[in-house]
Amino acid sequence: MIELINISKRFGSTTAVDSISLKVESGEFCCLVGTSGCGKSTTLRMINRLIEHSDGEIHIDQQPIRSFKEEALRRRIGYAIQSTGLFPHWTVARNIGLVPRLLKWPKSKVDARVEELMTLLGLSMDEFAGKYPDQLSGGQAQRVGVARALAADPDILLMDEPFGALDPITRESLQLELRDLQARLGKTIVFVTHDMDEALALADRLVVMHEGRIMQQGHPLSVLREPANDFVASLLGGEDRGLKEAALLPVSERMMPLGTGGVARERIDQGASLREALSVMLWRRVERLAVVDDDDIPIGELSFRRLVGARIHD
């Protein structure tokens, strides 16, 4: 658990972070969003003491972070940044094994761990282990950066736009992997991003920052539905919020039992989002979809009225 209590950071006369309080539970995925310069990176870097906070207290598992030795604290917190910061004179495998080596793991264990992580992140050992960072594409380098952050199996991960430089497809697949990993291994993650769709898709807790302050925090759906002010509403997409909300809701949420009028021709998977369902309706020009399970067996149906109107009574 990470707890920030009335944290401020001043650089000379500018206040980068202004008395924020934030609690990230163990196993929670917390996304920080906000306009450029609002203090997201500063907040993140105060947690592993790359920046010392000016005021307030930060606790990790109930202990003030200043009670740990700086290096010891950082070795138990994974850290990944957009520019990766891979060591250019080390191979991919050596880069990934950095923190385990700092922790003096035996060599065989480090090697096994590096191999495990490369497999996890879809980097083939044969192809990439011996490569140098400047021989990697942007996406491969960011994977290596994430693997390095995960190497010593830290409970906490701090990630500053780790997928910043990726194309939408690679980005989405890495998001899924990360989300999956987090759910499976119960990591606590604080994640900074500029991409609102990414934040909404990943977060259990969405934190909206503006000029060094937290404007609003909570579950993505509740922030979407009840933005605290116009700034939050517009940051979250203004008129696009309907689509963003639909992207977070599964079809199964609004589906109705199969009617007697026969099964609709166009189908949608029950795990798909309402946004995808809407897109299929628009594309196919139909107002009714058959909802199917994983074996493609119809289990219900979704009407356009249902899709848009379920919150009002049907």
Added chain:
Amino acid sequence: MTDHWAGRWRVPVIWGLLLLAGCLLMGQLEALFRWVEPDSRDVIFSRVDFLVLLGRHLLVVSVAAVLATLIGVGGAIAVTRPGGRDFLPLVAQVASLGQTFPPVAVLALAVPVLGFGTLPIVVALLLYGLLPIVRNTLAGIEGIDPSVREAARGMGMTSGQILRQVELPLAAPVILAGIRTSVTINIATAALGATVGSSNLGDPIISGIVNGNTAYIVQGAVLIALLALTVDSVFARLAPARRA
């Protein structure tokens, strides 16, 4: 592997052999030098054996180079640490300004303080050789991508680990280039030592100038040039070969 090694070191070995041959066989070229310098009785510098002069020359340059490297690299590291940062601008400026200061002037300033002999020339070479090393070490360390340093800290490396495992290896090629410049300049500059009573390959040159003997001057100059070429070509091959 051996082929590779032989190929890599062929050039320095050739220059080195030429240098040795020059020291040992200069006497064989008496006819040639007599043609260069028909008016003098002696046309081969023989007051001290060329090999001995070469040895002294190398010794002075090496001592100065080792000291300059230790002090220069150490000093540059010190001013890039948090505790020494305040001095960074000053040191950087002195290092680049100092290059414009002629070595003869350094020597002229050193003699009144240190007297004649080998000490003033070592000090002059040390001071003069310090500058490219400091400048390059600073450039090498400051030139490291800030995100690499941030990641190194973020992963929990201590400042000592960052210095040894990240900063120095990454800056090494630039530092090495600085040492190379420093040594090459000082091989030539060391010849000035002959004017303050430190005997080395500068002796034939100074003696040639004083006695109007062009043959002597040519002998000293050629040997110094060969030495510089040998050492420089060794440095050219020291740059770490990062990948196979």
